[in-house]
Amino acid sequence: MARMKGAIVVNTERCKGCNLCVVACPLDVISLAKEVNLRGYNYAQPILTDTCNGCSSCATVCPDGCITVYRVKSES
Template sequence: MNQTIGKCIHPLHKALLGAVRATVRCGAVDIDAERCKGCGLCVGWCPAQTLALSAEANLRGYRHSTQVRPRDCIGCGTCATVCPDGCITCYRK
């Protein structure tokens, strides 16, 4: 699954990302873990690769999305844009 998700990331994103990540730290996300169904769309689309699916399941039995590298978040809102269930709030400074 991670392999499939990896393919979603455009090489250009990765290149830009390095530059952004080195200088700025400006984003944060809140993820409603109980609402999340673990589809992985946000994980795959996050240009900063800050998200991953949790090891533990939520109450509905899904491995939910969680931010594993919060320091890398750029607050672009892509995760919230692709989230089908509207679980993500995204902030940027």
């Protein structure tokens, strides 16, 4: 049976580390990095990439539109 698998891409230079996406993710896929971007913010990054189901909750709450969500069918 096919199931949906997701992947997120974060524009790390636009991210201001507001943490809204981390709170919104039901599967705890996103975390703030310890590193900072060129503007001095801790940016969001995916940490559990195999867990993402592509629900796009993170992209919906992002005030700066920094997150792009991709969904593909997985045959497993």
